[in-house]
Amino acid sequence: MSLLTLGRARKSKQADALDDRHLQSFHENGYLVLPKFFSDDELAQVQHAMDRAWADTSIYNNLTISAYTGTPRYTETYLRNVDRDARSYQYKLNHLYLYDARVLGLLMSDKLQKVLGRLLNGTPLMFNGLNFEKGSEQRFHFDTFYMPPKTYGRMVATWIALEDIHPDSGPLNYYPKSNRIPAYRFSHGGISAVQSEMPAFDQYIDREIAERGLKPEGFSPKKGDMFIWHAQLYHGGGKINNRALTRKSMVNHFWAVEDYKEKALEVAPDRFILRTRDMFVSPTFKPVL
Numbered sequence: 001m002s003l004l005t006l007g008r009a010r011k012s013k014q015a016d017a018l019d020d021r022h023l024q025s026f027h028e029n030g031y032l033v034l035p036k037f038f039s040d041d042e043l044a045q046v047q048h049a050m051d052r053a054w055a056d057t058s059i060y061n062n063l064t065i066s067a068y069t070g071t072p073r074y075t076e077t078y079l080r081n082v083d084r085d086a087r088s089y090q091y092k093l094n095h096l097y098l099y100d101a102r103v104l105g106l107l108m109s110d111k112l113q114k115v116l117g118r119l120l121n122g123t124p125l126m127f128n129g130l131n132f133e134k135g136s137e138q139r140f141h142f143d144t145f146y147m148p149p150k151t152y153g154r155m156v157a158t159w160i161a162l163e164d165i166h167p168d169s170g171p172l173n174y175y176p177k178s179n180r181i182p183a184y185r186f187s188h189g190g191i192s193a194v195q196s197e198m199p200a201f202d203q204y205i206d207r208e209i210a211e212r213g214l215k216p217e218g219f220s221p222k223k224g225d226m227f228i229w230h231a232q233l234y235h236g237g238g239k240i241n242n243r244a245l246t247r248k249s250m251v252n253h254f255w256a257v258e259d260y261k262e263k264a265l266e267v268a269p270d271r272f273i274l275r276t277r278d279m280f281v282s283p284t285f286k287p288v289l
């Protein structure tokens, strides 16, 4: 089945149900939750792709990983370079959709693209993907620290629960309404982070949060639920209270094609991903260990 056919086959009423109230709530609160957005069958395809990625150690498997998070063995490299035991530690697997057509088909499906198109007020351009099997415990941050869109605020991220998520597994945490805090400007005048200036940022954000009376919340969804956050939502990975628990989830980030026409690759009619040559590569990435 082609990508296009897959996308059509998945047309759902849910996308059409994204009305003005959803839009208003998204812009007021900085997020939306769409329950049971993906079916068990669709999620089984993601699980299958993950299992295949871990099983395939061939040199042609160019998936990359941030492995052994929170341990002295932390590394960013090709998946094929890490021992198979890395799967039982915290990790982030990058861009699974470049490797598996069914995962790509799901992310390019009509139902998801319609929702994202409305939130972006444009054509979605998927520019990365992250798969987790454990909580990330990533500190609170704005995604625009690392990937600021050309147009302020014109970026969304989806967080899809691949299983029921337990509150002790280190769920996604976020501050509702933090999207309304004016973005912190670093010394270069922009909003991408300068590491040495993070203490000043921390002071700024702590003051803003306190003055606005914002309180963090955790997202402990059921399998198939999807959380969508605004470019400027302050969020991170919660603490893992029970390390035996998994937290299987997939995150994808989207800009608008209209902002990046020259970097968009059309993978099916009207469906776009960022060209791989334009993708961000961490300066600490090691192709060979």
Ligand SMILES: O=C(O)CCC(=O)C(=O)O
Pocket: 130, 132, 135, 136, 137, 138, 143, 171, 172, 235, 236, 237, 238, 249, 251
């Ligand atoms: O899922 C998580 O734990 C955090 C994900 C996140 O913060 C991100 O992808 O920007």
